[in-house]
Amino acid sequence: MEVPLELSFRNFESDPAVESEIRDYVAKLEEFYDRITACTVIVEAPHQRHRQGNLYQVRIRLAVPRTEIVVDRATGDDRAHEDLHVAIRDAFKSARRQLQDYVRKLRGDVKSHDEPSTGRIIRLNADEGYGFIETADGREIYFHANSLVSVPFDRVEVGMLVRFEEQTGDEGPQASTVHCHG
CATH class of the missing domain: 2.40.50.140 (Nucleic acid-binding proteins)
Structure with a gap:
């Protein structure tokens, strides 16, 4: 990447293990597509609840030639995202799918249908x-x-x-x- 990874945590303390996990996911995206120019990841625990766990949100912005890929995992009440690792995994899966779609379009691999x-x-x-x-x-x-x-x-x-x-x-x-x- 031309610009180092920007990583921030909101409403909770960062954890070196979580930071390492995110860096590993970013490295895998770079292995798949080496022309990512910048990456911003924001991990947020928006609701401080007393009886239930926090629902984590993970936002990812990948800068690639001619466009940006944005993942905003504002998941509403998806209880699986009370687990920070699940929220991170799901966000990076979505980023990878969008990156794969982008690469297919660049290569001309996307089928164009005259009629659905x-x-x-x-x-x-x-x-x-x-x-x-x-x-x-x-x-x-x-x-x-x-x-x-x-x-x-x-x-x-x-x-x-x-x-x-x-x-x-x-x-x-x-x-x-x-x-x-x-």
């Missing part, structure tokens, strides 16, 4: 917030609740017709921007 694909929802995992779409040619495409555009996840049902954009994820094809038709 269509399919039908065949399976849902309500507890984990994801499901699968079957395409007209019989393929199964993963989608996450965050990909839904037109309806909240709790209103999605098996059998619904959908229109979606397909991309390649870490574990195969996945749908982004899923529109349900009923």
